[in-house]
Amino acid sequence: MGARGDRALGDLLEAARDRLFVGRTAEIALFRAALAGEPGSFPVHCLYGPGGIGKSTLLRRFAREARQTGRTVVEVDGRTIVPTPQGFAAAAGEAVKEPGAVLLVDTFERCQGLESWLHETFLPGLHKQSVVVIAGRRAPDAGWTSSPGWCDLLQVTGVRNLSPTDAAGFLHARGVQPAAHQALLSFTGGNPLALALAAAVAIKNDTSKSGWKPTHDVISTLLPTLLGDIPSSEHRRALEICAHANVTSETLLRAVMGETAPAMFAWLRDQPFVESTDTGLFPHDAVREALEADLRWRDPDGFAEMHRTVHQYLVECVRSAPEAEMLPATSSLLYLYRQEAMANFRKWREGGLVSDDPYEAADRDRVLELAELAEGKESASICRFWLDQQPGGFRVYRSAETGEIVAFFGWLTLQEPLGIDIDPAVATAWEHMRAAAPLRPGEHMALARFCVHPPVYQRTSAPMDLMHWRVLGEVFRAERLAWTFVVMRDNGYWDNYLRHFAMPPADARPQIGLHAYALFAHDWRTQPVGAWLEARSNASLSQSPGARLPSPTPERAELVVLSRQEFDTAVRDALRSIRRPEALSQNPLNRSRLVAQGGATLAELLATAIDALREGRSGEKHRRCLTATYLAGTQTQEAAAARLDLPFSTYRRHLTTGIDRLTDLLWRSELHGTVPAPLSQPTQPHSGISEQ
Secondary structure, eight states: OOHHHHSOHHHHHHHHHHHHOOOOHHHHHHHHHHHHTOTTOOSEEEEEOOTTSSHHHHHHHHHHHHHHTTOOEEEEETTTSOSSHHHHHHHHTTGGGSTTOEEEEEOGGGGGGGHHHIIIIIGGGSOTTOEEEEEESSOOOHHHHTSTTGGGTEEEEEOOOOOHHHHHHHHHHTTOOGGGHHHHHHHHTTOHHHHHHHHHHHHHHTTTTTOOOOOHHHHHHHHHHHHOOOOOHHHHHHHHHHHHSSSBOHHHHHHHHGGGHHHHHHHHHTOTTEEEOSSOEEEOHHHHHHHHHHHHHHOHHHHHHHHHHHHHHHHHHHHHSOGGGHHHHHHHHHHTTTTTGGGGGOOGGGGGGEEEEEOOGGGHHHHHHHHHHHHOHHHHHHHHHHHHHOGGGEEEEEETTTOOEEEEEEEEEESSOTTTTTOHHHHHHHHHHHHHOOOOTTOEEEEEEEEEOTTTTTSSOHHHHHHHHHHHHHHHHOSSEEEEEEEEESSSTTHHHHHHTTOOBOSOOOEETTEEEEEEEEETTTSOHHHHHHHHHHHHHTTSTTOOOOOOOGGGSOOOOOOHHHHHHHHHHHHHTTTOHHHHHTSGGGGSHHHHTTTSOHHHHHHHHHHHTTSSTTHHHHHHHHIIIIISOOSSHHHHHHHTTOOHHHHHHHHHHHHHHHHHHHHHHHHHTOOOOOOSSOOOOOOOOOOO
16 A cells, blocks of 8 residues: 555545645744744734634644644633533643643634633633633633733734635645636635635536636525624624625614614624724625625515615715715725626725825926826826816825825816817817717816826726726716716727726727827716616616516616707797697607606696796796696687787787796706706696697
8 A cells, every 4th residue: 555545544634734724824923932932922822703714724733733842732612612610621621731731722702701710710820831822703802901911921813814825825725727716716805714615616616617606505604604693684684784885884874774773883893704994894705795695696686675775875975975085985886886897997905005185286297207108298298288277187196105106197177178279089079079969058078088007007906996986976976067088098998898887989089199099988968877877786786686676767768968959949849749648759858857857747847847937027927828828728829818818919929938938947957957846736738729
């Protein structure tokens, strides 16, 4: 028999564990220092972390290290002992009192009630050369860590997920093909248990070509271990909200859960798999992904309801946030779409690598230097022009490490064709807009004109994330914004991504220096922000099989953009057709912003607007004239004049002025996204006459 056949099964097991063990270098170094009795080392170590994080694996490694030095190793498992001082002492036995003994306690959360007794009575009775490691889900009580004397003897270590490098080594050691690594790392976040289960599935099903996705078996195995006992369905729901949102505050929980929010937030905050930040709570990646996948599969309608409530709350946060909080609010909203096409174009965790700051005059030389470095002298010259014209539209991005400006961004807002003889990109935007749907009075367009980060230029990076969040935040909060254009190098990198988000490229490709640029355009009058966000939200929900999505309605159809002349003509046509539903249904106003967002039919809107004319000078005369002519069933204009007991010339004057006032009122409502206040009992159109 070979060497393998001569070895005991236990030896083979130890060899396999050695081969598959990765990372934890800091924890091992601390333990080795304690074994060696090095100055400054700690004889008692507390390891804490959520289920599946690898605490038991690390204790097995410590046991082997200790035995190799000749130490006596005593292992106590909180799952198998009677959780009393007597039960713990019996499990530890007499060997633990020997000089140099190593005591390893696993699953301490099962006997957490012994903590005070342990550090006040049991541990002080051990030999001074002993080494103790206690591992559990919860950090030690503050009464222990702050107790006089223990601060020099106790090392507390939070066990975290494996680093990306160690996690990749973990998968490599298990034989997972490199092509599947990214999907597994994204799902698990480096959690060792999740990695092990995912790796087993990836190897069994050979997902190197088809792509890896977590199976329900993996998820159902993971969740109980990662979460432990969940007290109630309310606690479970709080967890699911926390998993869905980027960061969960008590305010967000209140918007979704109501009065139970404070208690649920306090419970979440106490969980070992939930981290705290300045803005709220978030779960470990493996917990987040497993909870999301489980709820999508188990209760797609429940997931959709929760998503829509969180989504609406975050939309309102973006719109109402102070300027300084706009980027975090926008990031939190976009995080809900992380499973969609955005996933490959975002580095959600790297935003803190740079700061987003307003441009100042002192930054000018550095901004122009970056523009020339990334895009050439011609582009730098154009950038110089816009820095003079709209300095308030520029942002700079400083390295959090060095403070140096490493990127910049320009957001231009225009109501007139400024700079078209200087900037080919802006000239192309004006040409495209004029051909498709020009600006109307009071409207403006905006261009994300410069997205410059020379090290990776317009590829995914922390500065690019912040630039994109700013673009969308500005769009969501803008008033009277008609068009947005995003200017990017014409190399195809962003084409599919921006098309997916309803921003197709314009046909023209302006040339600036050695480079061609693409302009990705969206007319917010044809698909307003609300409808755009709803489409994004529904696209995210469509990944939950069985979830009921909203049925298409006229409000979700693409809107029409009418010039003032076209609008006035459409209003007159609608008045003439008001008693003929089939003809009225063909009127372009049915696809205007005015009707689509007003919650009323075109006929109801006209009746409400006519009634609203009573306000103002001679308003009642105009209202009565329009009502008699179009709403009251009079057959001719002469009959309407007689019914009103007016000379025909006076009637015609009131009618003409009333129509002008009506079109003005409706036009203002179309431009500003408002509608005339509805009446409690608006006059119903049941007949009408033709203008002669």
